[in-house]
Amino acid sequence: MAEIDADAGMYQSDAPEKSGALGTAIDVKEVTKRFRNTLALDQIDVSVPKGKVFALLGENGAGKTTLIRILTGYLRPDRGVARVLDHDCVAQSELIRRRIGYVSDSPAMYEWMSASEIGWFTSAFYDDAFPRRYSELINEFEVPVGTKLSALSKGQRAKVALALAIAHDPELLILDEPTSGLDPMVRRQFLESMVDRAAAGRTVLLSSHQINEVERVADVVAILHAGKLRLVQPLDTLKHHTRIVTATLDDAHVYCRPPRGDVLSETISGRQRRWVINGLPDDWRNDFGEEGGVRSVDEVVPSLEEIFIAVCASKPRKPDHAVSFMREHQLESTR
Numbered sequence: 583m584a585e586i587d588a589d590a591g592m593y594q595s596d597a598p599e600k601s602g603a604l605g606t607a608i609d610v611k612e613v614t615k616r617f618r619n620t621l622a623l624d625q626i627d628v629s630v631p632k633g634k635v636f637a638l639l640g641e642n643g644a645g646k647t648t649l650i651r652i653l654t655g656y657l658r659p660d661r662g663v664a665r666v667l668d669h670d671c672v673a674q675s676e677l678i679r680r681r682i683g684y685v686s687d688s689p690a691m692y693e694w695m696s697a698s699e700i701g702w703f704t705s706a707f708y709d710d711a712f713p714r715r716y717s718e719l720i721n722e723f724e725v726p727v728g729t730k731l732s733a734l735s736k737g738q739r740a741k742v743a744l745a746l747a748i749a750h751d752p753e754l755l756i757l758d759e760p761t762s763g764l765d766p767m768v769r770r771q772f773l774e775s776m777v778d779r780a781a782a783g784r785t786v787l788l789s790s791h792q793i794n795e796v797e798r799v800a801d802v803v804a805i806l807h808a809g810k811l812r813l814v815q816p817l818d819t820l821k822h823h824t825r826i827v828t829a830t831l832d833d834a835h836v837y838c839r840p841p842r843g844d845v846l847s848e849t850i851s852g853r854q855r856r857w858v859i860n861g862l863p864d865d866w867r868n869d870f871g872e873e874g875g876v877r878s879v880d881e882v883v884p885s886l887e888e889i890f891i892a893v894c895a896s897k898p899r900k901p902d903h904a905v906s907f908m909r910e911h912q913l914e915s916t917r
């Protein structure tokens with residue numbers, strides 16, 4: 583059972599123990615981070631259930647890397663609490679880094695080592711199975727093992743960073759733009775392996791600009807916009823309950839109220855009104871039943887990219903209009 587907190591507009595669960603059968607991998611409460619004049623993160627509240635591929639989307643500068651750096655203990659929040667695998671991200675960052683796999687958007691590695699040497703070096707920090715898994719991954723990715731990292735291509739280096747992050751079979755894998763630099767075949771292979779990881783109960787946090795790829799693999803999607811978390815929803819729910827509704831009016835100058843639901847964006851063009859609406863009720867057409875001057879209405883299923891653009895193109899709204907937030911991955915209406 584869950585309900586909407588009318589003041590905060592956020593989805594609140596009254597049964598946190600039910601938040602995913604496997605528990606919670608990431609729990610962030612009211613996290614705020616400022617760099618001088620930039621509010622990089624503004625009261626972020628999010629919880630990621632274990633066993634899910636969680637995609638973090640946002641424009642350049644939205645705050646994705648800042649959030650990831652807080653989760654991995656490389657940055658302290660100014661306010662709020664972040665926990666990963668039940669450890670505090672400030673006080674227990676060492677523990678967290680042992681238990682997770684992390685690939686940053688610009689992985690720093692010992693350039694003078696070869697792929698096999700860096701695998702051997704890193705294996706000292708992990709279990710006995712690390713060298714075997716690392717070597718399997720490196721072979722699968724077809725990375726030359728004896729060449730110095732400095733002499734590898736960008737894509738080959740990305741593959742080494744990924745193999746190092748995955749080889750200890752972490753409970754949580756955090757990836758900041760993981761597929762940039764990878765060729766299409768490896769990208770596909772890699773993303774499919776993320777789905778397999780989630781099916782095996784592992785959790786994956788994926789920050790990416792490749793929205794079409796995210797759409798193929800994510801269970802839950804979060805959209806950050808200008809430091810605010812604007813939307814968190816299971817992808818199925820988001821796609822099932824978000825529509826582009828277009829109304830054609832008799833007169834271009836008449837006001838037309840949008841149908842019920844959370845209006846992510848509104849576009850006015852001559853006699854046409856176009857809304858991207860999350861949480862559109864099935865009987866939305868009734869909203870225009872008694873409306874004079876509406877000639878026709880139509881609905882289209884948007885792609886994730888269209889939803890993303892609608893969220894990011896609209897002006898930031900106050901928290902009381904924030905789209906539903908889930909603490910368990912079951913669908914609950916936001917209305």
Ligand SMILES: Nc1ncnc2c1ncn2[C@@H]1O[C@H](COP(=O)(O)OP(=O)(O)OP(=O)(O)O)[C@@H](O)[C@H]1O
Nearest residue numbers: 617620622640641642643644645646647648649687
């Ligand atoms: N160390 C820093 N010092 C000052 N400002 C910073 C610092 N790190 C991040 N910022 C600012 O915080 C905001 C969020 O940056 P962040 O790197 O988290 O965005 P992002 O969503 O990861 O962007 P991108 O998709 O371009 O990687 C930006 O305005 C950025 O300029």
